[in-house]
Amino acid sequence: MFKKWRLMSLFAILALVLTGCGGEPFLSTLKPAGEVAEKQYYLMILSTLIMVVVVLVVSFIFIFVILKYRRSRLGNDHMPKQIEGSHKLEILWTVIPIILLLILAVPVVSDTFDLGKTKAMDKKNRDPEKTLVVNVRASLYWWEFEYPDYGIVTSQELVVPTDKRVYFKLKASDIKHSFWVPAVGGKIDTNTENENKFYLTFDDKKSKDAGGYFYGKCAELCGPSHALMDFKVKAVSKDQFQKWVNDMKHYKSKPKTDLAVQGEKLFKEKNCLSCHATQPNDNRAEAARTAPNLATFGERTRVAGVKDFNDQNIKAWLKDPESIKPGNKMTGTYPALNEQEIDALTEYLKGLKSKK
Template sequence: MRKWLTKWRLLPLFAMLTLFLAGCGEPFLSTLKPAGEVADMQYDLMVLSTLIMVVVIAVVTVIFIYVVVKFRRRKGEENNIPVQVEGNHKLEIIWTVIPILLLLVLTVPVVSATFKLAEVDAIEDENRKAEDAIVVNVRANLYWWEFEYPDYGVVTSQDLIVPTDEKVYFNLIASDVKHSFWIPSAGGKMDTNTDNVNQMWLSFDSARADQAGEYFYGKCAELCGPSHGLMDFKVKALSRDEFDQWISDMEGAQAVASTELAVQGEQLFEEKGCIACHAVSPTDERPAAARTAPNLATFGERARVAGILPNDAENIRNWLKDPETYKPGNKMTNTYPKLSDQELDALTEYLMGLKVSSN
């Protein structure tokens, strides 16, 4: 008996620990810190629905306590039978009308927001570029993300660059299995399927982008394999002028090996077959379905290696040596021969030098 009591005493501790851990996470990796128009709409709907539920629960609780206290069995009245009420038309009307009214209060803003979020006609507009409508083709892969800017011929991976204070439209598709595109602080998730393109739009508020730090965080929100939890990407929100400059730099970017060791790494990159999967130019003209590995044109500038490790020489080297340890089930594992220490150093030097440099 004492053993059971000891176990039950641990229950409140674990409950409090669960609540505490629920508050842990990366900066701005929360739907409760909206940073754009879509996130604001969805946050307001969450608050509204929560308030309605709290009010309903509070009213029901008060009525329940009142009934339990008022109509409880009292000493000496065990044999008294209370008045039997078979029905009350007023009460029946009240508890029928109130839920309908509450449902209408919630339905109207939900339907309004749904139609507003479905407005993606700008994607098909031939004049969208002249009207500064940004379209990004997102392709989800095991376990990385590709971002293509079709109006500019620019392709990048893992780091999504967007302008602030305007709508950014997304075409979403998957290469292998179902994934889900999610930037928690910018808006709700949407699935990426292999057989159809889903479309959505998001916006990123400039003031709150500054509060978020250098990046927003994006994730895959659909269980897709052993490294689903590691399928992250970063979102960098720039002013429109900075975004236009980034596009200009990307359009004129070229990979240049600037040191003798980097030149050796570039040769290894080609000899070992890395170039067959990885492009090193942001203007990759291959069909999207033919891009089987992340574009490395801006690899040296990215925040993370493989989306999860801080981008430094040690982590690049460790990833090249044994990618399976860091991201199980990735397609890079066993696709090239084991590398010597000198080859690892050379490839690391080459990859760190892959940065945007205009002609």
């Protein structure tokens, strides 16, 4: 008996410790940072309150009955009054759950229909400054973000304006994934056979509090590196977003050092361009975009979506991608690189920036 209690105590302490895990800011649904997230947060609070009320009422009745009708108080021969077939009680415990369900169902149905209002993104001659559409494509194990009205394609880091609805059209290129930005809203599946649509808003004040970045994840088990299929969302003001769009439209990135020039040459010789684009205006068909677009690689804050952006991690990825993301499609698709080649490619990739 003592061993069981000791084991239960260990699990209780472990559960308490695990609640403190996750050092990333604004990675929690309990810190809503947008219109959609706030609605979802409200529904979570409402459903939790209903459950708490039900548990408290049932617990009170349970304890009351045990204390009032305990055998030691009334004796072994006492028989409480039988109320089987009581119409009042049957009506009571039927009506109360119905009322509780209605209290929860009405806002859930209302918000569900509201969050499904995406007709604005289907207009043929829409104004991208008023209705921003982003095509999201999920692959093993990376994310592509296409801005069709601007002719821009990026990967791994999504850039969006704050205080404005951003409409998303989502699909997967291989198997089912799920797009989720915990602090802002979601999650929604990306399927291979159809496109899903929804919108999110990014609160400007909350974005500044979060340092301008939110974190996104894949919320559907998709393989050995599912937990590493992360991305970042850079939320900026509307003016900053338009500046970013202009920089991407006039993107010109040239190697600035001899080592970077050598790296660019290697990038072409090793046939990396057959999978990776290095220009944001990637005109290739979607099926031909089989790997992340590297146009803004030098501006990223992470390598492969999960490692801090520094020379060491870039070189580790180039040397052995499998050690960072098991099961990724880059593993084994290019010749082994020596240290000099890795140094040159690292220098070249760091110089891929839209900013002058």
